[in-house]
Amino acid sequence: MDIVEVKQSGVSTFKLQGRLDSNTSQSFEKRLLDAISDGTKNVIIDFKELDYISSAGLRVILKATKTLKRQDGKIMLCAMQDYVKEVFEIAGFDSFLPIVPTLDDAFKAF
């Protein structure tokens, strides 16, 4: 999996490409939590190029969301494929995670 991190107007966007599974979730978790501990408070995860997610990936998102909440930060998820969004819905994560259609929509939330 490739992760591209872009910082713009106080928001860090993580663009994910490929597969987020048990193999790749640890490196993503480290990137994300390192950024948060370095002071990043506003995070967007861009799922546009992500083909695959498993519960290992959901765990990383959950952990980052809880960490950000403790620091008065905010996370937005955007541009998911329908079947990726379905995984968040089955897991019940859509009840507390903001999922929006486009990257623009995500930026507008900050």
Place this chain on the structure above:
Amino acid sequence: MNTSGSLTFELRNHLSELATLSEKMEGVGQALGLSRKCLFEINLALDELFTNIISYGFPDQCEHFIRVNVSAERGVLTVVLEDDGIAFNPVARIPPELPCTLDECKVGGLGIHLVKNLMDEVTYERRTGANVLTLKKSIEKSETV
């Protein structure tokens, strides 16, 4: 898949085999003309079960093989996962309470919860020292094929 519509392969008990699993299922998806969504759901269910098996099934640190058999008949895909790990019945796991709030949300059992929701049928048997999981799912064809 062979002419009788069945494929058998083995995976080592290592996380890197997730890539092999995904490649094999990609081939099945093409052979059967599965939709992206259907293939994704099957891949995800197998990933969760395989990851569970190799994470908890083999306390001895030795190399083990997980046998996978995939077959299709009358519009239903059947996948049988067989391993010689310690007895574990994921089907009996109590599902997490949903929906939850962020503070209440726990991640335990999430993988199994996904499997049960993505597959039409999941059955478990303990058979002569082996865990045998049988998954069934109605085949959704790709519209472009």
